[in-house]
Amino acid sequence: xxxxxxxxxxxxxxxxxxxxxxxxxxxxxxxxxxxxxxxxxxxxxxxxxxxxxxxxxxxxxxxxxxxxxxxxxxxxxxxxxxxxxxxxxxxxxxxxxxxxxxxxxxxxxxxxxxxxxxxxxxxxxxxxxxxxxxxxxxxxxxx
Amino acid sequence: xxxxxxxxxxxxxxxxxxxxxxxxxxxxxxxxxxxxxxxxxxxxxxxxxxxxxxxxxxxxxxxxxxxxxxxxxxxxxxxxxxxxxxxxxxxxxxxxxxxxxxxxxxxxxxxxxxxxxxxxxxxxxxxxxxxxxxxxxxxxxxxxxxxxxxxxxxxxxxxxxxxxxxxxxxxxxxxxxxxxxxxxxxxxxxxxxxxxxxxxxxxxxxxxxxxxxxxxxxxxxxxxxxxxxxxxxxxxxxxxxxxxxxxxxxxxxxxxxxxxxxxxxxxxxxxxxxxxxxxxxxxxxx
Numbered sequence: 001x002x003x004x005x006x007x008x009x010x011x012x013x014x015x016x017x018x019x020x021x022x023x024x025x026x027x028x029x030x031x032x033x034x035x036x037x038x039x040x041x042x043x044x045x046x047x048x049x050x051x052x053x054x055x056x057x058x059x060x061x062x063x064x065x066x067x068x069x070x071x072x073x074x075x076x077x078x079x080x081x082x083x084x085x086x087x088x089x090x091x092x093x094x095x096x097x098x099x100x101x102x103x104x105x106x107x108x109x110x111x112x113x114x115x116x117x118x119x120x121x122x123x124x125x126x127x128x129x130x131x132x133x134x135x136x137x138x139x140x141x142x143x
Numbered sequence: 144x145x146x147x148x149x150x151x152x153x154x155x156x157x158x159x160x161x162x163x164x165x166x167x168x169x170x171x172x173x174x175x176x177x178x179x180x181x182x183x184x185x186x187x188x189x190x191x192x193x194x195x196x197x198x199x200x201x202x203x204x205x206x207x208x209x210x211x212x213x214x215x216x217x218x219x220x221x222x223x224x225x226x227x228x229x230x231x232x233x234x235x236x237x238x239x240x241x242x243x244x245x246x247x248x249x250x251x252x253x254x255x256x257x258x259x260x261x262x263x264x265x266x267x268x269x270x271x272x273x274x275x276x277x278x279x280x281x282x283x284x285x286x287x288x289x290x291x292x293x294x295x296x297x298x299x300x301x302x303x304x305x306x307x308x309x310x311x312x313x314x315x316x317x318x319x320x321x322x323x324x325x326x327x328x329x330x331x332x333x334x335x336x337x338x339x340x341x342x343x344x345x346x347x348x349x350x351x352x353x354x355x356x357x358x359x360x361x362x363x364x365x366x367x368x369x370x371x372x373x374x375x376x377x378x379x380x381x382x383x384x385x386x387x388x389x390x391x392x393x394x395x396x397x398x399x400x401x402x403x404x405x406x407x408x409x410x411x412x413x414x415x416x417x418x419x420x421x422x423x424x425x426x427x428x429x
Contacts, residue, residue: 024216024223031213035206039388046156046381056152063152066378069192075373093377097202100384101366103209106360111227122288127227130360133234138367140238 016118023114030110034103041096049089105134159382162188166203167390171211172241172397174336174351176204176358179414181383182256187420192381193252198374201362201385204292206384208359210391212352219294220352222345225307228288230360232314233335236321237364243326252326253425259323260418266337267332268411279344282308294349304347313343321361 050056056066074080074094083091108131115123150158178200185196213220276422285291290307316338323334335357339350369375 024219027223028213028217031209031216035209035392037389039385042267042381042385043256044369045377046385048377050153053152058151058153059151060151063150063155066152067155067191067195067376069188069195073373073377075371075375076307090377093381094375097375097377097380097384098370100202100205100209100388101363104205104363107209108360111223123227126231130227130230130234133231133238134360134364137234137238137364140242140368 018100019118023118024109026110026114027107030107031103034099034106038096038100038103041099042093043096045089045094045096047085047089048092053090105131108134148324155264156378156382159185159189159379161385163203163383164390164393167207167210167387167392168397169390170203170207170387171264171355171391172351173393174354175316176200176207176362178204179260181387183382183421185379187424194374195376195379197252198369198376199283199380201366201369202375202380202384203387204362205351205359205366206387207391208355208357208362210388211395212356212359213356213392215301215352219292220348221356222292222349222353223356224288224292225290225339225343225345226356227352228290228310229314229317229335229339232317233321233357233361234364236318236323237361240322240326240365242368243322250425253421253428255323255326256420257420257422257425258413260421262334264411264414264418266341279306280370282306282310284310292349294346296348303346305349306323306344308344309342313338316342321364380427 018091028101053062056062060073073090074083077098080091080094084095112124112127112131162184163181166178166184169180170176170178181203182193182196182200185191185199186193190198212221216223272342284306288310290310291305292307293302293304295301296303317335320334335354336350339345339353340347345353366375
C-alpha cells in the first residue's frame with residue numbers, strides 16, 4: 001500500500017520516470033498506428049471485393065460458398081502477393097489482417113529497444129525471449 | 144450444417160460488423176478478448192464452421208488488445224513489466240495449444256470452451272473489490288524485477304500504489320492460459336485476469352488492463368499457425384477485425400465513466416448463457 005517503501009530503482013528517480021513515460025507513449029502510439037493502418041487496409045479490401053462482385057450484395061447463395069470450409073482465399077505470403085498483383089479484394093483483406101497480427105509482434109520488438117534505452121538488462125532479455133518465441137511460432141506454423 | 148438465415152454476403156458482413164463492435168467494446172471493458180462473443184455468434188447465429196470461427200476470433204483478440212491497449216498504456220492502467228514477464232509463459236503455452244488444436248475434434252472444442260466459460264463466469268462473479276488488495280505477502284522476485292506499480296484510479300480519485308506477489312504461480316497459470324488460447328482461439332483473458340487478481344494480487348483494473356495488453360501477443364503467437372492452416376477466412380475475419388477494432392477503441396475510452404460492477408454482473412450472465420449453449424452443442428454432437 002501507500003505506506004510501503006517502493007523498491008529501489010537503478011536509475012535516479014525523475015530521469016527514470018521520464019524514460020518510462022516516454023516508453024509508454026511510444027508503445028501507445030505504435031499500437032494506435034497499427035490499429036488505424038490495418039483498419040484502413042481491411043476496409044479497402046472489403047470495398048474492392050464488393051466492387052468486383054456486385055452480386056454479393058444480392059445473392060444469398062454466394063454466402064454459403066464464401067463461408068463454407070475449403071474456400072479459395074490466400075493462406076500464405078506467396079498466395080497473398082499473387083492476389084495483390086491481381087488486385088483481389090480478399091488478398092488486400094489478408095494483407096490488412098497480417099498487418100493487424102504483426103502489430104503486437106512489432107510492439108514486442110520495439111519494447112526490447114525501449115528496455116535498452118531504460119538500461120534494464122533483465123527486461124531486455126525477458127522481452128527478447130518473448131520475441132524469439134513469437135518468431136518460432138510463426139516459423140513452426142509455416143512448416 | 145444448414146443456413147440460419149437467407150442473407151446476402153453484404154448483409155452478413157454488416158451484421159457481423161455490428162456484433163463485432165459490441166464484442167470489441169465489451170472485451171476492452173472486461174479484459175477479455177472479443178472472441179468470447181465472436182465465436183458463439185459466428186457458430187450459433189451464422190453456423191460458421193468452428194475452425195473459421197476460431198480463426199476469426201484469434202484476429203478479434205488481437206484487435207481487442209491493440210485497440211484498447213493504446214489507451215490503457217497511456218493511462219498507466221497496464222503494468223508493462225508484469226505483462227512482458229508473463230508473456231514468456233503465455234507465448235510458450237499458446238505455441239503448445241495451437242498444435243494440439245489440429246488433433247482435437249470439434250465436439251471437444253465445444254465442451255472445453257463451454258467449461259472454460261463456466262469457470263470464467265464464477266471467477267468474474269467472485270471478484271468484486273475495487274481498490275488495491277491489503278496484506279500482500281512480500282516477494283523477493285517481484286522486488287528484484289521491480290514489478291510493483293501505481294496508477295491513478297478515477298473511481299476513487301487518487302493514486303493507488305500496489306505490490307505484486309506469487310510470481311512463479313502466476314507464470315504457471317499463464318502457461319495454462321496460453322495453452323487454452325492456442326487451442327480455442329480465445330485470448331483466455333478469462334484465465335489471465337483471475338491469475339493476476341487471485342494469485343499475484345494486482346488491483347482488478349490493472350489486472351484487466353494488463354490482460355488486455357497481453358492477449359494480443361498470446362493470440363499473435365497462434366495466429367501464424369491459424370493463417371497457414373487456412374483457418375483465417377478473410378471474408379469472415381474482415382468484418383470481425385474492423386468491428387472489434389472500432390468497438391475496442393470506443394470501449395477503452397468508456398471504461399473510466401462506467402460502473403465496473405454493472406458491467407461485470409451483465410457479463411457473468413451473458414457468459415453463463417453462452418456456456419450452456421456451447422456445452423449443449425458439444426454434448427449432443429452427432
